[in-house]
Amino acid sequence: MNHADNEHFSPESHISPISLYVGIWATLMVCTALTVFAASVDLGIFNIVVALLIATLKGTLVVLFFMHLKYSTKLTMVTVIAALFWLFIMFSLTMTDYLSRHWATAGL
């Protein structure tokens, strides 16, 4: 092994500029203020919808840029998407059960 071979020991990894991190941070802070403001308006059942949409936007930014998923290998991306899909299966199959249980007694 050639010890002077720098290629061998320097992994190629993406370096994000500091301005990007600060920009993401500022966006997350604005979104937090926005979600608190939205909670002061009565939207009925849509209060939680708005709050979750903002949370999903914030979560996506954290995962893509703070956690570097945007610059990760395709294998990592596919695995993350698979996990979200499995989470979705757990939510949807559980809810199809619970939401339809009373149908039998309601005579539908």
Added chain:
Amino acid sequence: MATSDIQIAERALQHHFADMEQQQETSTFGMWMFLLTEIMFFGGLFTAYLVYRSSYYQAFVEGSQKMNIWLGATNTAVLICSSLTMALAVRAAQTGKSKTFTAVLLLITIVFGLGFLGIKAVEYHEHWTHHEFPGPNFHFETDDPAHPATDAVHTEIYFSLYWAMTGLHALHMIIGVGLVTWLILKVLASTYSPAYYSPVEIVGLYWHFVDLVWIYLFPLLYLISKKHG
């Protein structure tokens, strides 16, 4: 690259990997796999929340009105700030900034983390003294005498989930503070270089994940409906 950096990489490279790039990709992927099992771990609690919230909506609304939205929002901001300093610490390790600089960023991250836990403790104390803890001493009344509690039995389920979800999250925060403390010691001992900083990267992933969980807990527990008062 300085000679010492190559020595650090040489020491760090495990014999079963072809090169540092393969080793780093593998450890990052391994951490992601762990975090995805964590998603399913928290996911069980989120599913329980979904089931009971859809069954006892009004009881959950009344419970969530007891949350202090300002403390919750402050804690969200504190965690976002800690994620920024963590991301900058990872970048500092990646670009070979001085070990003092990296360590200071990690230390600020810990201070934010402890700040979060302190604010959470204030909230817990408030709920505890108001008997908003599930069990034989549970007692629930709304703040508005004109609208008494309609379904206190099921509001207890809301508080069970509140304590379980935020408690599990707080446990992750405590573990995170321990991991970052360990990182600071390793950084100060000159363990890392731009060629080998995987532990900083994957503890960073863990820290951001814990932030991510809170980003969802905050709306689900604090912002179910319009805040009164």
